[in-house]
Structures are given as structure tokens and as C-alpha cells.
Amino acid sequence: MNNSPHSPRAHQHFETLAIHAGQPADAQTGAVVTPIYQVSTYKQDGVGGLRGGYEYSRSANPTRTALEENLAALEGGSRGLAFASGLAAEDCLLRTVLTPGDHVVIPNDAYGGTFRLFAKVAERWGVQWSVADTSDVQAVRDAVRPQTKLIWVETPSNPLLGITDIAALAGVARQAGVRLVVDNTFASPYLQQPLALGADVVVHSMTKYMGGHSDVVGGALVTSDAELGEELAYHQNAMGAVAGPFDAWLVMRGIKTLAVRMDRHSSNAGRIAEMLSGHAKVTRVYYPGLTSHPGHEIAAKQMRDFGGMVSFQVAGGEEAAVAVCDRAQLFTLGESLGGVESLIEHPGRMTHASVAGSALEVPADLVRISVGIEAVDDLMEDLRSALA
Ligand SMILES: Cc1ncc(COP(=O)(O)O)c(C=O)c1O
Numbered sequence: 001m002n003n004s005p006h007s008p009r010a011h012q013h014f015e016t017l018a019i020h021a022g023q024p025a026d027a028q029t030g031a032v033v034t035p036i037y038q039v040s041t042y043k044q045d046g047v048g049g050l051r052g053g054y055e056y057s058r059s060a061n062p063t064r065t066a067l068e069e070n071l072a073a074l075e076g077g078s079r080g081l082a083f084a085s086g087l088a089a090e091d092c093l094l095r096t097v098l099t100p101g102d103h104v105v106i107p108n109d110a111y112g113g114t115f116r117l118f119a120k121v122a123e124r125w126g127v128q129w130s131v132a133d134t135s136d137v138q139a140v141r142d143a144v145r146p147q148t149k150l151i152w153v154e155t156p157s158n159p160l161l162g163i164t165d166i167a168a169l170a171g172v173a174r175q176a177g178v179r180l181v182v183d184n185t186f187a188s189p190y191l192q193q194p195l196a197l198g199a200d201v202v203v204h205s206m207t208k209y210m211g212g213h214s215d216v217v218g219g220a221l222v223t224s225d226a227e228l229g230e231e232l233a234y235h236q237n238a239m240g241a242v243a244g245p246f247d248a249w250l251v252m253r254g255i256k257t258l259a260v261r262m263d264r265h266s267s268n269a270g271r272i273a274e275m276l277s278g279h280a281k282v283t284r285v286y287y288p289g290l291t292s293h294p295g296h297e298i299a300a301k302q303m304r305d306f307g308g309m310v311s312f313q314v315a316g317g318e319e320a321a322v323a324v325c326d327r328a329q330l331f332t333l334g335e336s337l338g339g340v341e342s343l344i345e346h347p348g349r350m351t352h353a354s355v356a357g358s359a360l361e362v363p364a365d366l367v368r369i370s371v372g373i374e375a376v377d378d379l380m381e382d383l384r385s386a387l388a
Pocket residue numbers: 085086087088111113114154158183185186204205206207217218219336
């Protein structure tokens with residue numbers, strides 16, 4: 001689709017690419033939205049005579065292709081790949097680039113499912129891992145071993161909103177001859193572009209801000225390394241956890257409004273973080289937009305804005321934190337994040353239960369909120385009464 005008027009152009013802005021990249025009007029009907037090609041196989045004009053390159057929808061499907069071209073454009077990569085979930089994308093990456101005996105540096109704050117994938121699945125296949133505070137460049141340098149193949153980073157991290165200097169770690173990775181992977185789920189490509197900062201691969205749970213409406217589960221990998229892109233695409237087909245056409249379509253629909261949603265998520269979250277910082281029942285607030293956040297300056301350098309995720313610790317310990325989650329009404333108690341509606345959860349008992357007892361264990365009095373795009377005054381009133 002590179003000769004189409006809707007192919008990505010270097011001079012086009014993010015908001016334009018989000019709506020148009022990979023999504024020309026339908027050649028047959030003129031439909032301005034890429035159709036949902038709900039199909040598994042394609043008629044061949046004679047054996048091996050493929051029309052448009054499609055033969056079987058695990059290998060490629062036109063709706064998924066549109067999303068994958070869009071993802072590559074938004075992250076500034078050469079290859080985007082869409083998967084059935086964020087963890088399916090991570091699994092494909094691990095099994096493409098790692099073999100038994102290889103070592104991975106993982107962050108001391110990360111989504112619990114990512115930790116579980118390394119600790120409970122990859123380790124059984126002979127992959128070694130160790131944990132480092134990735135906000136400390138020297139700590140990462142020290143953690144690299146001769147067997148290290150990947151440095152894995154989440155920034156901002158889940159759930160403690162830690163900030164890692166992507167450009168600095170790209171330097172460490174280059175020097176050590178290893179690859180830098182950045183999970184860009186919390187920021188989205190609108191707020192942060194890891195490939196431009198030197199990362200080799202970007203990972204997304206598209207379930208979150210990319211989809212944006214809590215109605216789809218999906219994952220993505222994007223790279224600007226053409227050879228690695230080919231290897232990943234080979235494994236995506238060989239392993240098979242692809243995004244289905246309807247899911248791909250839902251994510252594309254979400255991405256069209258990503259920029260306006262992220263602006264609103266960020267401004268609402270900034271106001272709420274300030275409010276929580278002055279609240280008597282809150283002992284600590286984690287939000288990179290606060291000047292008191294230790295990663296604030298790096299976040300300001302590498303992010304367009306600070307995003308919609310805020311975590312905070314509640315005076316009174318674990319039961320007090322659980323009670324805040326239970327009392328909130330407009331903030332829906334639930335896992336996940338990144339939708340238009342605000343969510344609240346207790347990471348220790350919910351999203352991060354799988355890291356209990358590990359180096360990634362989260363504070364028991366921690367509450368995480370995904371600030372939606374509702375009226376911020378209503379959201380603040382709900383939190384104030386949940387904290388009362
Ligand atoms: C930062 C991060 N990465 C990856 C994942 C995994 O994505 P999925 O749930 O789509 O498999 C999640 C899920 O919560 C996440 O928060």
C-alpha cells in the first residue's frame with residue numbers, strides 16, 4: 001500500500017497517521033473505513049496464484065495488515081505485528097530471539113503477567129533472567145552478563161510509574177551488543193516513541209490505550225530492524241497467536257482517537273495526582289508529571305505528556321487501600337487500564353498477585369487508578385469520598 005495516497009509520509013503528524021496510515025479507502029467499494037475481512041481463506045487463480053498476496057488468515061489478513069502498517073507508522077518502525085494479546089506478542093518475541101542458556105534483564109517493576117512469563121514459562125525452557133532497577137543506568141549495566149540477549153524495560157512502569165531513560169539504556173544495550181525492548185503500553189506511541197530513542201523493539205498491550213474502550217484484547221510488536229521484523233513475522237505465523245480481523249478493526253478504530261484521548265487522560269490524571277498529593281489520607285503519590293517524582297525530568301524529556309495512570313499509597317495499610325477501592329463508585333473496580341472509563345484496583349491482590357514474594361512485590365497499601373476521560377471534577381469528588 002506504499003503507493004497509496006494514505007500511505008505514511010515522513011512529514012505527516014501523528015494525528016494524521018493515526019487515522020490514515022495503512023488505511024486507504026477500500027479499492028472495490030470506496031468504503032472510507034477498512035472493512036472487517038472476516039475470512040479464513042482466499043480463492044487462488046490457479047495453484048499458487050494469489051490475489052493481493054493473501055492465502056490464509058493466520059499468515060495474513062487484510063484488516064490485520066491495515067493495523068500492522070498503522071502500528072509501524074505510529075511507532076516510526078518498519079514492521080508492525082498484531083497479536084491476540086500483549087502476552088502473546090511478548091511470547092513471540094521471547095521465542096524468536098532467545099534460546100536456552102540466554103539471559104534477560106527484567107525490570108524490578110513490571111506488569112505481573114510479564115514477570116510470570118519469564119519466571120514460570122521461559123525459565124522452564126532454559127532462559128535465565130535477573131531483576132534490575134532499570135531507572136538506574138549503572139544497575140542495568142552491572143546486570144548484563146555474557147549470556148544476556150535482551151534488556152526489557154517498561155516505562156512508565158506498572159504499577160509504580162517508574163521512569164527509565166530509554167536513550168541511556170539504548171546506549172548500554174548497544175555497547176553490550178544486546179537488544180533493548182520497551183513495553184510502551186502505559187505511554188502509547190502518541191506520548192513516547194522508543195524506537196526513535198534507540199530501542200530495538202516496542203511491545204504493546206493494545207488492550208489498553210490503543211484499543212481505548214475496554215472492548216478488545218490485543219498485543220503488538222514493532223521494530224525498525226527489517227531482519228528482526230522478518231524473523232518475528234515468521235514466528236508470528238509459525239506460532240499462530242494472531243489478532244483476529246474484528247479485534248484488529250476495533251483497535252484501529254480506537255487508534256483514530258488516541259491522540260485526543262491521551263491529551264484528556266493526561267490532563268485529568270495530572271489534576272488528580274495534584275489533588276491526591278495534598279490529601280491527608282494519602283501517604284505517597286506516583287505520577288511522573290509531579291515535579292517530586294524522581295523520574296520527572298527524564299519523563300519530560302522523552303514523553304509528550306505524562307499519561308493517565310496514577311498510583312498512590314493510603315494511610316492505614318492494606319485494608320484501608322482495599323476499602324478505598326471498594327468505596328469508589330465512578331471509578332469502576334476492575335483490572336486493566338487505558339479505557340475511556342476510569343478504573344481503580346488494588347495491585348497487590350489483583351493485577352500483581354503473581355509477583356507476591358518476588359523482587360517485584362508491590363506495596364500492600366497501594367491503589368492504582370486508570371484515569372478516564374470523564375469530567376475531572378466528578379472523578380475527584382468520587383476519590384475524595386472513597387478516601388473519606
Ligand atoms: C504494561 C503491560 N504490558 C503487557 C500486558 C499484557 O497484555 P495483555 O493483557 O493484553 O496480554 C499488560 C496487561 O495488563 C500490561 O499492563
